[in-house]
Amino acid sequence: MVDSQFERKASDVLQRILLDLLLVTDGRTTDLLELIMNEKVRVEVIRQEQITEDANIMGEFSGGPYYVRESVLIGEKSGFVVSHNIALIYSTHVPPALFENIAHRQQGIGKVMSSLGIRSLRDVADSGFIIGEDAIDLFKKPIKIRFPDLHHPIPYKRYFMYFGRKPGIQMLEYYHPDLLAHRLQQEFKQE
Template sequence: MINKNERGFEMKEIDRIVFELLLNSNGRTTDMLESICGDEIKVEVVKQEKKADKIYRESYLYTSFGNFIVSHNFMILYPDHVPVNFYQKVLEEEHVIGNILKADRLISSRNITERGWCLPNQTKDWDGIVKSLKFEPLSTRESIPYKQYDLHFFSTNNTGIKLLEYFNPEIIQYRLQNDPESLNVLERR
Protein backbone atom coordinates (compact mmCIF):
# COMPACT_ATOMS: atom_id res chain seq x y z
CA MET A 1 0.00 0.00 0.00
CA ILE A 2 1.25 3.48 -0.87
CA ASN A 3 0.87 6.16 1.82
CA LYS A 4 -0.27 9.70 0.91
CA ASN A 5 3.21 11.23 0.99
CA GLU A 6 4.63 8.51 -1.22
CA ARG A 7 1.64 8.81 -3.59
CA GLY A 8 2.23 12.58 -3.92
CA PHE A 9 5.88 12.02 -4.81
CA GLU A 10 5.02 9.19 -7.21
CA MET A 11 2.30 11.25 -8.90
CA LYS A 12 4.71 14.12 -9.51
CA GLU A 13 7.19 11.65 -10.98
CA ILE A 14 4.49 10.08 -13.16
CA ASP A 15 3.40 13.56 -14.33
CA ARG A 16 7.00 14.37 -15.25
CA ILE A 17 7.42 11.14 -17.21
CA VAL A 18 4.14 11.53 -19.11
CA PHE A 19 4.92 15.13 -20.06
CA GLU A 20 8.45 14.16 -21.06
CA LEU A 21 6.96 11.59 -23.47
CA LEU A 22 4.46 14.15 -24.80
CA LEU A 23 7.09 16.86 -25.34
CA ASN A 24 9.54 14.51 -27.05
CA SER A 25 7.11 12.59 -29.23
CA ASN A 26 7.30 12.96 -33.01
CA GLY A 27 3.93 11.20 -33.35
CA ARG A 28 0.50 12.77 -33.59
CA THR A 29 0.09 14.82 -30.42
CA THR A 30 -3.70 14.49 -30.64
CA ASP A 31 -3.45 10.70 -30.29
CA MET A 32 -1.27 11.05 -27.19
CA LEU A 33 -3.59 13.64 -25.64
CA GLU A 34 -6.61 11.39 -26.21
CA SER A 35 -4.76 8.49 -24.58
CA ILE A 36 -3.66 10.59 -21.61
CA CYS A 37 -7.14 12.07 -21.08
CA GLY A 38 -9.06 8.90 -21.91
CA ASP A 39 -11.43 11.00 -24.00
CA GLU A 40 -11.95 12.31 -27.53
CA ILE A 41 -10.36 15.70 -28.21
CA LYS A 42 -12.24 18.52 -29.95
CA VAL A 43 -11.13 21.96 -31.12
CA GLU A 44 -12.43 25.47 -30.55
CA VAL A 45 -10.94 28.01 -32.93
CA VAL A 46 -10.47 31.35 -31.21
CA LYS A 47 -9.19 33.15 -34.29
CA GLN A 48 -8.22 32.15 -37.80
CA GLU A 49 -7.08 34.67 -40.40
CA LYS A 50 -5.18 34.81 -43.63
CA LYS A 51 -2.25 37.20 -43.86
CA ALA A 52 -0.25 37.34 -47.08
CA ASP A 53 0.61 33.73 -47.94
CA LYS A 54 -0.09 32.24 -44.48
CA ILE A 55 -3.01 31.20 -42.31
CA TYR A 56 -2.73 32.09 -38.63
CA ARG A 57 -4.88 30.15 -36.20
CA GLU A 58 -5.29 30.30 -32.45
CA SER A 59 -7.26 27.47 -30.90
CA TYR A 60 -7.63 25.32 -27.87
CA LEU A 61 -8.29 21.62 -27.55
CA TYR A 62 -10.76 20.23 -25.05
CA THR A 63 -12.22 16.88 -24.04
CA SER A 64 -15.60 15.98 -25.49
CA PHE A 65 -16.95 14.52 -22.25
CA GLY A 66 -15.80 16.96 -19.58
CA ASN A 67 -15.01 20.06 -21.64
CA PHE A 68 -11.63 20.07 -19.92
CA ILE A 69 -9.15 22.31 -21.75
CA VAL A 70 -6.17 20.21 -22.72
CA SER A 71 -4.02 22.68 -24.68
CA HIS A 72 -3.90 26.18 -26.14
CA ASN A 73 -2.32 26.30 -29.59
CA PHE A 74 -0.93 28.71 -32.15
CA MET A 75 -0.50 27.62 -35.77
CA ILE A 76 0.91 29.03 -38.97
CA LEU A 77 -0.13 27.15 -42.12
CA TYR A 78 1.63 27.60 -45.46
CA PRO A 79 -1.03 26.70 -48.09
CA ASP A 80 1.49 25.98 -50.87
CA HIS A 81 3.15 23.28 -48.76
CA VAL A 82 0.16 21.24 -47.53
CA PRO A 83 -2.23 18.92 -49.39
CA VAL A 84 -5.20 20.79 -50.91
CA ASN A 85 -7.86 18.65 -49.17
CA PHE A 86 -6.15 19.14 -45.83
CA TYR A 87 -6.01 22.91 -46.39
CA GLN A 88 -9.74 23.00 -47.24
CA LYS A 89 -10.66 21.08 -44.07
CA VAL A 90 -8.62 23.39 -41.90
CA LEU A 91 -10.30 26.42 -43.48
CA GLU A 92 -13.87 25.20 -43.64
CA GLU A 93 -14.41 22.55 -41.00
CA GLU A 94 -12.08 23.62 -38.21
CA HIS A 95 -11.24 20.06 -37.14
CA VAL A 96 -8.39 19.05 -34.89
CA ILE A 97 -5.35 18.94 -37.18
CA GLY A 98 -4.17 15.58 -35.86
CA ASN A 99 -7.58 14.07 -36.55
CA ILE A 100 -7.53 15.33 -40.16
CA LEU A 101 -4.08 13.79 -40.64
CA LYS A 102 -5.30 10.49 -39.20
CA ALA A 103 -8.63 10.36 -41.07
CA ASP A 104 -7.05 11.23 -44.42
CA ARG A 105 -4.04 8.98 -43.75
CA LEU A 106 -1.70 11.81 -44.62
CA ILE A 107 1.98 11.15 -44.25
CA SER A 108 3.86 13.95 -42.60
CA SER A 109 7.07 14.32 -40.69
CA ARG A 110 7.60 16.42 -37.61
CA ASN A 111 10.61 18.37 -36.54
CA ILE A 112 10.53 19.52 -32.92
CA THR A 113 12.20 22.93 -32.81
CA GLU A 114 11.70 23.73 -29.14
CA ARG A 115 10.17 22.15 -26.05
CA GLY A 116 10.20 22.73 -22.35
CA TRP A 117 8.41 24.47 -19.51
CA CYS A 118 7.55 28.12 -19.00
CA LEU A 119 5.72 30.26 -16.46
CA PRO A 120 2.21 31.55 -17.25
CA ASN A 121 3.55 35.08 -17.87
CA GLN A 122 5.94 33.68 -20.52
CA THR A 123 3.38 32.14 -22.88
CA LYS A 124 3.62 33.85 -26.27
CA ASP A 125 2.13 33.56 -29.74
CA TRP A 126 4.13 33.43 -32.99
CA ASP A 127 4.59 37.21 -32.95
CA GLY A 128 6.20 37.05 -29.50
CA ILE A 129 3.18 38.69 -27.85
CA VAL A 130 2.50 37.41 -24.33
CA LYS A 131 -0.86 35.61 -24.34
CA SER A 132 -3.14 34.46 -21.55
CA LEU A 133 -4.08 30.86 -22.07
CA LYS A 134 -7.58 29.43 -21.98
CA PHE A 135 -6.65 27.26 -18.98
CA GLU A 136 -5.17 28.49 -15.73
CA PRO A 137 -2.57 26.55 -13.76
CA LEU A 138 -3.27 26.11 -10.06
CA SER A 139 -0.50 28.56 -9.22
CA THR A 140 1.11 31.49 -11.06
CA ARG A 141 4.41 29.76 -10.23
CA GLU A 142 3.39 26.48 -11.83
CA SER A 143 5.22 25.78 -15.06
CA ILE A 144 3.39 25.03 -18.28
CA PRO A 145 4.74 22.39 -20.65
CA TYR A 146 5.00 23.44 -24.30
CA LYS A 147 6.19 22.09 -27.62
CA GLN A 148 6.97 23.88 -30.87
CA TYR A 149 7.34 21.89 -34.06
CA ASP A 150 7.10 21.96 -37.86
CA LEU A 151 5.11 19.56 -40.01
CA HIS A 152 6.38 18.66 -43.45
CA PHE A 153 4.36 17.02 -46.23
CA PHE A 154 5.31 15.54 -49.61
CA SER A 155 8.73 14.46 -48.30
CA THR A 156 10.09 17.97 -48.76
CA ASN A 157 12.05 20.31 -46.55
CA ASN A 158 9.34 22.98 -46.88
CA THR A 159 7.41 23.56 -43.68
CA GLY A 160 3.67 23.10 -44.19
CA ILE A 161 2.64 23.96 -40.64
CA LYS A 162 4.31 25.47 -37.60
CA LEU A 163 2.65 24.57 -34.31
CA LEU A 164 3.17 25.97 -30.84
CA GLU A 165 1.25 24.03 -28.19
CA TYR A 166 0.91 24.84 -24.49
CA PHE A 167 -0.37 21.87 -22.49
CA ASN A 168 -2.53 22.06 -19.40
CA PRO A 169 -0.36 20.77 -16.52
CA GLU A 170 -3.52 19.28 -14.93
CA ILE A 171 -4.11 16.71 -17.73
CA ILE A 172 -3.09 13.72 -15.64
CA GLN A 173 -5.14 14.86 -12.64
CA TYR A 174 -8.13 15.23 -14.98
CA ARG A 175 -7.71 11.59 -16.07
CA LEU A 176 -7.38 10.33 -12.51
CA GLN A 177 -10.48 12.24 -11.38
CA ASN A 178 -12.53 10.93 -14.29
CA ASP A 179 -11.11 7.41 -14.31
CA PRO A 180 -10.53 6.36 -10.69
CA GLU A 181 -9.45 2.91 -11.89
CA SER A 182 -6.22 4.55 -13.18
CA LEU A 183 -5.26 5.44 -9.61
CA ASN A 184 -6.18 1.97 -8.32
CA VAL A 185 -3.66 0.47 -10.76
CA LEU A 186 -0.92 2.57 -9.12
CA GLU A 187 -1.95 1.52 -5.61
CA ARG A 188 -1.77 -2.20 -6.53
CA ARG A 189 1.95 -1.94 -7.31
Template sequence: MKDSQFEHKALKVLKTFLLDLLLVTDGRTTDFLEVLLNEKLKVQVIRQEQINEADAKLFGESSGAPYYIRESVLIGERSGFVVSHNIAMVYAKHVPPALFESIAHQKYGIGNAISSLGMRSFRKVTDSGYVNEEESVDLFQQPIRLHFSDLHEKVPYKRYDLYFGSKPGIEMLEYYHPSIIEHRLLQEISKEQSSN
Protein backbone atom coordinates in the same frame (compact mmCIF):
# COMPACT_ATOMS: atom_id res chain seq x y z
CA MET B 1 8.08 7.49 4.74
CA LYS B 2 4.34 7.78 5.23
CA ASP B 3 2.03 6.35 2.59
CA SER B 4 0.61 9.77 1.68
CA GLN B 5 4.13 11.19 1.19
CA PHE B 6 5.06 8.22 -0.98
CA GLU B 7 1.85 8.57 -3.02
CA HIS B 8 2.45 12.30 -3.51
CA LYS B 9 6.03 11.67 -4.64
CA ALA B 10 4.96 8.81 -6.93
CA LEU B 11 2.28 11.01 -8.52
CA LYS B 12 4.83 13.76 -9.12
CA VAL B 13 7.28 11.33 -10.77
CA LEU B 14 4.52 9.79 -12.93
CA LYS B 15 3.23 13.20 -13.96
CA THR B 16 6.71 14.45 -14.91
CA PHE B 17 7.37 11.25 -16.88
CA LEU B 18 4.10 11.50 -18.86
CA LEU B 19 4.43 15.23 -19.58
CA ASP B 20 8.05 14.76 -20.67
CA LEU B 21 6.91 12.04 -23.09
CA LEU B 22 4.34 14.45 -24.49
CA LEU B 23 7.06 17.04 -25.10
CA VAL B 24 9.44 14.77 -27.01
CA THR B 25 7.04 12.71 -29.09
CA ASP B 26 7.04 13.48 -32.79
CA GLY B 27 3.92 11.36 -33.30
CA ARG B 28 0.33 12.56 -33.29
CA THR B 29 0.06 14.59 -30.12
CA THR B 30 -3.76 14.51 -30.21
CA ASP B 31 -3.72 10.71 -29.89
CA PHE B 32 -1.46 10.93 -26.85
CA LEU B 33 -3.66 13.61 -25.25
CA GLU B 34 -6.79 11.47 -25.84
CA VAL B 35 -5.11 8.55 -24.10
CA LEU B 36 -4.10 10.73 -21.15
CA LEU B 37 -7.60 12.22 -20.84
CA ASN B 38 -9.41 8.96 -21.73
CA GLU B 39 -11.85 10.70 -24.05
CA LYS B 40 -12.10 12.12 -27.55
CA LEU B 41 -11.07 15.72 -28.10
CA LYS B 42 -12.80 18.39 -30.15
CA VAL B 43 -11.25 21.53 -31.57
CA GLN B 44 -12.50 25.04 -30.88
CA VAL B 45 -10.94 27.61 -33.19
CA ILE B 46 -10.33 30.91 -31.38
CA ARG B 47 -9.11 32.76 -34.43
CA GLN B 48 -7.97 32.00 -37.94
CA GLU B 49 -6.82 34.66 -40.34
CA GLN B 50 -4.54 35.29 -43.27
CA ILE B 51 -1.39 37.14 -42.32
CA ASN B 52 0.43 39.73 -44.38
CA GLU B 53 3.63 39.25 -46.33
CA ALA B 54 5.72 41.22 -43.79
CA ASP B 55 4.75 38.82 -40.98
CA ALA B 56 5.44 35.84 -43.26
CA LYS B 57 8.97 37.16 -43.86
CA LEU B 58 9.63 36.79 -40.13
CA PHE B 59 9.46 33.04 -40.77
CA GLY B 60 11.81 33.20 -43.75
CA GLU B 61 8.97 32.80 -46.25
CA SER B 62 7.84 35.19 -48.95
CA SER B 63 6.22 33.87 -52.09
CA GLY B 64 2.87 35.53 -52.47
CA ALA B 65 1.13 32.33 -51.36
CA PRO B 66 -1.33 32.76 -48.50
CA TYR B 67 -0.19 32.23 -44.93
CA TYR B 68 -2.69 31.61 -42.18
CA ILE B 69 -2.39 31.84 -38.44
CA ARG B 70 -4.76 29.60 -36.49
CA GLU B 71 -5.25 29.64 -32.74
CA SER B 72 -7.32 26.90 -31.17
CA VAL B 73 -7.90 24.81 -28.08
CA LEU B 74 -8.49 21.07 -27.75
CA ILE B 75 -11.27 20.21 -25.32
CA GLY B 76 -12.48 16.91 -23.89
CA GLU B 77 -15.85 16.05 -25.49
CA ARG B 78 -17.36 14.75 -22.22
CA SER B 79 -15.56 16.72 -19.54
CA GLY B 80 -15.08 20.07 -21.29
CA PHE B 81 -11.52 20.09 -19.91
CA VAL B 82 -9.16 22.22 -22.06
CA VAL B 83 -6.05 20.10 -22.59
CA SER B 84 -4.09 22.22 -25.06
CA HIS B 85 -3.85 25.73 -26.46
CA ASN B 86 -2.39 25.69 -29.97
CA ILE B 87 -1.05 28.22 -32.43
CA ALA B 88 -0.33 27.15 -36.01
CA MET B 89 1.23 28.96 -38.94
CA VAL B 90 0.03 27.32 -42.16
CA TYR B 91 2.08 27.88 -45.35
CA ALA B 92 -0.44 27.25 -48.13
CA LYS B 93 2.11 26.38 -50.82
CA HIS B 94 3.73 23.66 -48.65
CA VAL B 95 0.46 22.00 -47.55
CA PRO B 96 -1.55 19.58 -49.72
CA PRO B 97 -4.64 21.39 -51.11
CA ALA B 98 -7.15 18.97 -49.52
CA LEU B 99 -5.59 19.53 -46.09
CA PHE B 100 -5.47 23.29 -46.57
CA GLU B 101 -9.18 23.26 -47.47
CA SER B 102 -10.01 21.16 -44.40
CA ILE B 103 -8.07 23.54 -42.13
CA ALA B 104 -9.74 26.56 -43.73
CA HIS B 105 -13.20 25.18 -42.92
CA GLN B 106 -12.17 24.93 -39.21
CA LYS B 107 -14.04 21.68 -38.60
CA TYR B 108 -11.14 19.55 -37.43
CA GLY B 109 -7.96 19.81 -35.47
CA ILE B 110 -4.96 19.77 -37.79
CA GLY B 111 -3.82 16.33 -36.61
CA ASN B 112 -7.29 14.84 -37.12
CA ALA B 113 -7.53 16.43 -40.58
CA ILE B 114 -4.19 14.89 -41.59
CA SER B 115 -5.26 11.50 -40.24
CA SER B 116 -8.73 11.53 -41.83
CA LEU B 117 -7.23 12.41 -45.22
CA GLY B 118 -4.66 9.61 -44.85
CA MET B 119 -1.75 11.94 -45.51
CA ARG B 120 1.83 11.14 -44.76
CA SER B 121 3.66 13.74 -42.77
CA PHE B 122 6.84 14.12 -40.79
CA ARG B 123 7.10 16.10 -37.56
CA LYS B 124 10.28 17.67 -36.24
CA VAL B 125 10.30 19.00 -32.67
CA THR B 126 12.26 22.27 -32.60
CA ASP B 127 11.75 23.36 -28.98
CA SER B 128 10.04 22.20 -25.79
CA GLY B 129 10.03 22.86 -22.09
CA TYR B 130 8.06 24.54 -19.31
CA VAL B 131 7.14 28.22 -18.89
CA ASN B 132 5.27 30.30 -16.35
CA GLU B 133 1.84 31.34 -17.61
CA GLU B 134 2.91 34.98 -17.99
CA GLU B 135 5.83 33.87 -20.24
CA SER B 136 3.57 32.24 -22.84
CA VAL B 137 3.92 33.77 -26.30
CA ASP B 138 2.63 33.10 -29.81
CA LEU B 139 4.72 32.30 -32.90
CA PHE B 140 5.57 36.02 -33.27
CA GLN B 141 6.85 36.14 -29.67
CA GLN B 142 3.85 38.24 -28.64
CA PRO B 143 2.29 37.52 -25.20
CA ILE B 144 -0.88 35.42 -25.22
CA ARG B 145 -3.44 34.49 -22.60
CA LEU B 146 -3.76 30.74 -22.29
CA HIS B 147 -7.29 29.34 -22.12
CA PHE B 148 -6.55 27.16 -19.09
CA SER B 149 -8.27 27.37 -15.74
CA ASP B 150 -6.64 26.94 -12.34
CA LEU B 151 -2.99 27.18 -13.32
CA HIS B 152 -0.71 26.78 -10.32
CA GLU B 153 2.46 25.52 -11.97
CA LYS B 154 4.62 25.85 -15.06
CA VAL B 155 3.00 25.05 -18.39
CA PRO B 156 4.57 22.45 -20.68
CA TYR B 157 4.91 23.45 -24.33
CA LYS B 158 6.22 22.02 -27.59
CA ARG B 159 7.09 23.73 -30.86
CA TYR B 160 7.42 21.64 -34.01
CA ASP B 161 7.25 21.69 -37.79
CA LEU B 162 5.00 19.48 -39.91
CA TYR B 163 6.42 18.44 -43.26
CA PHE B 164 4.49 17.10 -46.25
CA GLY B 165 7.48 17.49 -48.56
CA SER B 166 10.94 19.04 -48.34
CA LYS B 167 9.81 22.26 -46.59
CA PRO B 168 7.68 22.67 -43.47
CA GLY B 169 4.01 23.25 -44.28
CA ILE B 170 2.82 24.00 -40.75
CA GLU B 171 4.63 25.37 -37.74
CA MET B 172 2.94 24.46 -34.45
CA LEU B 173 3.28 25.80 -30.93
CA GLU B 174 1.26 23.86 -28.36
CA TYR B 175 0.80 24.56 -24.67
CA TYR B 176 -0.57 21.71 -22.51
CA HIS B 177 -2.57 22.00 -19.31
CA PRO B 178 -0.17 20.90 -16.58
CA SER B 179 -3.01 19.33 -14.54
CA ILE B 180 -4.17 16.84 -17.18
CA ILE B 181 -2.85 13.89 -15.13
CA GLU B 182 -4.60 15.04 -11.93
CA HIS B 183 -7.80 15.62 -13.92
CA ARG B 184 -7.71 12.04 -15.23
CA LEU B 185 -6.97 10.61 -11.78
CA LEU B 186 -9.89 12.51 -10.26
CA GLN B 187 -12.17 11.16 -13.00
CA GLU B 188 -11.05 7.60 -12.28
CA ILE B 189 -11.47 8.00 -8.50
CA SER B 190 -14.94 9.51 -8.99
CA LYS B 191 -15.91 6.66 -11.34
CA GLU B 192 -14.67 4.05 -8.84
CA GLN B 193 -16.53 5.70 -5.94
CA SER B 194 -19.80 5.89 -7.87
CA SER B 195 -19.61 2.18 -8.78
CA ASN B 196 -19.23 1.15 -5.11
Protein backbone atom coordinates in the same frame (compact mmCIF):
# COMPACT_ATOMS: atom_id res chain seq x y z
CA MET C 1 1.39 9.62 6.45
CA VAL C 2 4.21 7.82 4.65
CA ASP C 3 1.75 6.29 2.16
CA SER C 4 0.26 9.64 1.21
CA GLN C 5 3.74 11.14 0.77
CA PHE C 6 4.70 8.18 -1.42
CA GLU C 7 1.47 8.46 -3.43
CA ARG C 8 2.00 12.19 -3.95
CA LYS C 9 5.61 11.62 -5.05
CA ALA C 10 4.53 8.78 -7.37
CA SER C 11 1.84 11.01 -8.87
CA ASP C 12 4.37 13.81 -9.43
CA VAL C 13 6.81 11.39 -11.11
CA LEU C 14 4.09 9.98 -13.39
CA GLN C 15 2.95 13.51 -14.27
CA ARG C 16 6.51 14.44 -15.22
CA ILE C 17 6.96 11.29 -17.35
CA LEU C 18 3.74 11.94 -19.28
CA LEU C 19 4.59 15.60 -19.84
CA ASP C 20 8.09 14.66 -20.98
CA LEU C 21 6.55 12.23 -23.51
CA LEU C 22 4.33 15.01 -24.85
CA LEU C 23 7.31 17.30 -25.28
CA VAL C 24 9.50 14.91 -27.25
CA THR C 25 7.05 12.98 -29.38
CA ASP C 26 7.12 13.69 -33.08
CA GLY C 27 3.96 11.69 -33.73
CA ARG C 28 0.33 12.72 -33.47
CA THR C 29 0.12 14.47 -30.12
CA THR C 30 -3.69 14.37 -30.16
CA ASP C 31 -3.62 10.56 -29.91
CA LEU C 32 -1.42 10.74 -26.82
CA LEU C 33 -3.63 13.44 -25.26
CA GLU C 34 -6.74 11.32 -25.82
CA LEU C 35 -4.99 8.33 -24.26
CA ILE C 36 -4.00 10.36 -21.20
CA MET C 37 -7.49 11.85 -20.89
CA ASN C 38 -9.30 8.56 -21.65
CA GLU C 39 -11.70 10.49 -23.86
CA LYS C 40 -11.90 12.06 -27.28
CA VAL C 41 -11.02 15.72 -27.64
CA ARG C 42 -12.67 18.32 -29.85
CA VAL C 43 -11.19 21.45 -31.33
CA GLU C 44 -12.50 24.92 -30.62
CA VAL C 45 -11.03 27.48 -32.99
CA ILE C 46 -10.42 30.80 -31.24
CA ARG C 47 -9.26 32.59 -34.36
CA GLN C 48 -8.22 31.72 -37.86
CA GLU C 49 -7.23 34.30 -40.44
CA GLN C 50 -5.04 35.00 -43.40
CA ILE C 51 -2.17 37.26 -42.43
CA THR C 52 -0.56 39.78 -44.70
CA GLU C 53 2.63 40.47 -42.79
CA ASP C 54 5.79 38.70 -43.86
CA ALA C 55 5.57 35.46 -41.92
CA ASN C 56 9.10 34.35 -42.75
CA ILE C 57 9.67 33.04 -39.26
CA MET C 58 10.67 29.66 -40.60
CA GLY C 59 13.77 31.34 -41.89
CA GLU C 60 14.14 29.65 -45.25
CA PHE C 61 11.54 31.12 -47.58
CA SER C 62 8.88 33.73 -47.91
CA GLY C 63 5.76 34.11 -49.94
CA GLY C 64 2.29 33.14 -49.00
CA PRO C 65 -0.47 33.13 -48.40
CA TYR C 66 -0.05 32.45 -44.70
CA TYR C 67 -2.77 31.57 -42.23
CA VAL C 68 -2.68 31.65 -38.47
CA ARG C 69 -4.96 29.43 -36.42
CA GLU C 70 -5.35 29.56 -32.66
CA SER C 71 -7.36 26.82 -31.02
CA VAL C 72 -7.89 24.79 -27.88
CA LEU C 73 -8.47 21.06 -27.52
CA ILE C 74 -11.21 20.23 -25.04
CA GLY C 75 -12.25 16.89 -23.57
CA GLU C 76 -15.60 15.93 -25.13
CA LYS C 77 -17.06 14.50 -21.90
CA SER C 78 -15.24 16.47 -19.23
CA GLY C 79 -14.96 19.90 -20.87
CA PHE C 80 -11.37 20.04 -19.59
CA VAL C 81 -9.10 22.30 -21.71
CA VAL C 82 -6.25 19.98 -22.66
CA SER C 83 -4.08 22.19 -24.86
CA HIS C 84 -3.85 25.68 -26.34
CA ASN C 85 -2.39 25.67 -29.86
CA ILE C 86 -1.13 28.15 -32.41
CA ALA C 87 -0.48 27.07 -35.99
CA LEU C 88 1.16 29.04 -38.79
CA ILE C 89 0.17 27.47 -42.10
CA TYR C 90 2.17 28.06 -45.26
CA SER C 91 -0.62 27.22 -47.70
CA THR C 92 1.65 26.59 -50.69
CA HIS C 93 3.49 23.84 -48.76
CA VAL C 94 0.43 22.01 -47.43
CA PRO C 95 -1.51 19.36 -49.40
CA PRO C 96 -4.63 21.04 -50.90
CA ALA C 97 -7.09 18.61 -49.27
CA LEU C 98 -5.57 19.30 -45.86
CA PHE C 99 -5.63 23.05 -46.39
CA GLU C 100 -9.28 22.94 -47.49
CA ASN C 101 -10.24 21.05 -44.32
CA ILE C 102 -8.25 23.44 -42.12
CA ALA C 103 -10.08 26.35 -43.75
CA HIS C 104 -13.44 24.86 -42.70
CA ARG C 105 -12.33 25.06 -39.03
CA GLN C 106 -14.22 21.96 -37.94
CA GLN C 107 -11.45 19.57 -36.90
CA GLY C 108 -7.99 19.59 -35.43
CA ILE C 109 -5.13 19.46 -37.92
CA GLY C 110 -3.94 16.04 -36.71
CA LYS C 111 -7.40 14.49 -37.00
CA VAL C 112 -7.81 15.85 -40.53
CA MET C 113 -4.44 14.43 -41.53
CA SER C 114 -5.37 11.05 -40.08
CA SER C 115 -8.77 10.95 -41.81
CA LEU C 116 -7.18 11.89 -45.15
CA GLY C 117 -4.24 9.51 -44.71
CA ILE C 118 -1.75 12.37 -45.01
CA ARG C 119 1.66 11.75 -43.51
CA SER C 120 4.18 14.33 -42.44
CA LEU C 121 7.64 14.53 -41.01
CA ARG C 122 7.70 16.43 -37.74
CA ASP C 123 10.74 18.22 -36.43
CA VAL C 124 10.60 19.36 -32.78
CA ALA C 125 12.40 22.71 -32.63
CA ASP C 126 11.85 23.67 -29.00
CA SER C 127 10.16 22.38 -25.86
CA GLY C 128 10.14 22.99 -22.15
CA PHE C 129 8.17 24.63 -19.37
CA ILE C 130 7.17 28.26 -18.85
CA ILE C 131 5.07 30.21 -16.40
CA GLY C 132 1.73 31.38 -17.77
CA GLU C 133 2.63 35.06 -17.92
CA ASP C 134 5.53 34.28 -20.27
CA ALA C 135 3.42 32.53 -22.92
CA ILE C 136 3.94 33.87 -26.43
CA ASP C 137 2.63 33.09 -29.89
CA LEU C 138 4.70 32.21 -32.95
CA PHE C 139 5.38 35.90 -33.58
CA LYS C 140 6.81 36.31 -30.06
CA LYS C 141 3.75 38.32 -28.94
CA PRO C 142 2.25 37.65 -25.49
CA ILE C 143 -0.89 35.50 -25.37
CA LYS C 144 -3.30 34.48 -22.65
CA ILE C 145 -3.38 30.71 -22.30
CA ARG C 146 -6.91 29.39 -21.77
CA PHE C 147 -6.12 27.26 -18.70
CA PRO C 148 -7.93 28.42 -15.56
CA ASP C 149 -6.33 28.23 -12.11
CA LEU C 150 -2.76 27.47 -13.10
CA HIS C 151 -0.43 26.58 -10.25
CA HIS C 152 2.37 24.86 -12.18
CA PRO C 153 4.66 25.73 -15.09
CA ILE C 154 3.10 25.03 -18.48
CA PRO C 155 4.73 22.45 -20.77
CA TYR C 156 5.02 23.51 -24.40
CA LYS C 157 6.35 22.20 -27.69
CA ARG C 158 7.12 24.03 -30.95
CA TYR C 159 7.61 21.97 -34.08
CA PHE C 160 7.51 22.00 -37.88
CA MET C 161 5.42 19.70 -40.05
CA TYR C 162 6.90 18.80 -43.43
CA PHE C 163 4.79 17.46 -46.29
CA GLY C 164 7.67 17.74 -48.73
CA ARG C 165 11.04 19.47 -48.74
CA LYS C 166 9.83 22.65 -46.97
CA PRO C 167 7.80 23.01 -43.78
CA GLY C 168 4.09 23.56 -44.34
CA ILE C 169 2.96 24.15 -40.77
CA GLN C 170 4.66 25.44 -37.67
CA MET C 171 2.89 24.47 -34.44
CA LEU C 172 3.19 25.79 -30.91
CA GLU C 173 1.30 23.71 -28.36
CA TYR C 174 0.83 24.50 -24.68
CA TYR C 175 -0.40 21.56 -22.59
CA HIS C 176 -2.38 21.81 -19.39
CA PRO C 177 0.09 20.94 -16.62
CA ASP C 178 -2.60 19.14 -14.58
CA LEU C 179 -3.55 16.53 -17.20
CA LEU C 180 -2.68 13.58 -14.97
CA ALA C 181 -4.33 15.09 -11.88
CA HIS C 182 -7.49 15.64 -13.91
CA ARG C 183 -7.46 12.05 -15.18
CA LEU C 184 -6.94 10.70 -11.67
CA GLN C 185 -9.86 12.76 -10.37
CA GLN C 186 -12.06 11.35 -13.16
CA GLU C 187 -11.02 7.80 -12.22
CA PHE C 188 -11.76 8.33 -8.52
CA LYS C 189 -15.21 9.77 -9.32
CA GLN C 190 -16.08 6.60 -11.24
CA GLU C 191 -15.21 4.29 -8.32
